[in-house]
């Protein structure tokens with residue numbers, strides 16, 4: 056078994072002083088203002104607000120059609136957005152809202168379960184019946200698979216210690232994946248968990264010092280229904296962080312987006328050829344840019360870009376230019392830690408062009424492009 060249950064209370068002042076210094080940066084404070092207010096427990100996380108928005112129907116009743124559920128979801132999403140703005144602007148307190156019998160969150164639980172069977176949670180649209188125990192490309196079936204959870208000290212400074220949950224399985228097949236054991240080869244050998252247990256883990260991480268709950272993998276997208284349901288049982292206030300390749304369908308993203316306080320998406324490639332060669336996914340650029348725009352408009356965001364050897368022009372430049380044009384207020388983490396891993400190491404003849412670390416001039420060029428475009432990356436890179 057590859058399950059690792061490790062929670063280490065940490066003295067963050069000693070280990071990562073930048074985790075505190077970063078909040079003195081006025082740009083970081085402004086761009087991550089919602090996340091910050093939930094992190095310090097000044098505001099309720101979005102999932103807690105979603106629980107107070109009343110659903111006019113019992114969404115668990117099978118008599119409601121898919122179209123009917125979606126149309127109610129659209130109306131409640133507007134109500135949620137209005138309520139969230141009032142809470143953000145101190146015009147309303149969460150405790151002033153009664154607890155309804157069925158909530159916006161209940162509706163999302165039902166919609167996300169339906170998206171799982173037949174599965175079209177991500178753009179592979181495998182359409183397998185996961186509730187019957189079948190699985191598609193991602194290798195996740197009807198239960199959450201968790202490989203480990205702990206306070207992660209290696210994330211971006213505003214996020215640490217990050218209460219990170221590593222889910223098994225992934226819808227990408229990245230040749231250089233650093234988590235290839237849990238995302239690919241041993242994806243299905245983690246610990247099976249129901250939503251109540253997932254909620255208990257989140258509570259434990261928060262109560263022992265986590266600034267957020269970081270859903271990552273592998274890839275969290277195949278786990279969306281389990282994660283959303285876990286929020287029903289979660290009673291502690293904690294920012295929800297989505298750490299993802301952003302290859303989910305439009306529908307899955309719409310169910311998820313009202314519940315996420317801070318987005319931590321990867322934007323890996325500037326074109327579809329590189330995405331196919333290294334991650335074996337189609338239409339990458341169109342899908343991920345579509346989803347990044349939605350995430351950007353719905354909350355605080357730090358976009359990650361891992362610079363690949365020899366890909367500064369075709370990927371890094373295009374990615375950074377797209378960010379500057381479409382999501383200019385996003386914080387950006389330009390990552391320089393690429394190292395050959397997984398298939399790149401195993402089959403060096405198949406990927407010779409990325410079978411090396413970055414040259415110094417490549418990362419300096421990435422920073423130069425970001426500076427030229429006016430992107431904010433230094434506090435989080």
Ligand code: SF4
Nearest residue numbers: 174177180181191193
């Ligand atoms: S989440 Fe998994 S099963 Fe569902 S469509 Fe994506 S890869 Fe296929």
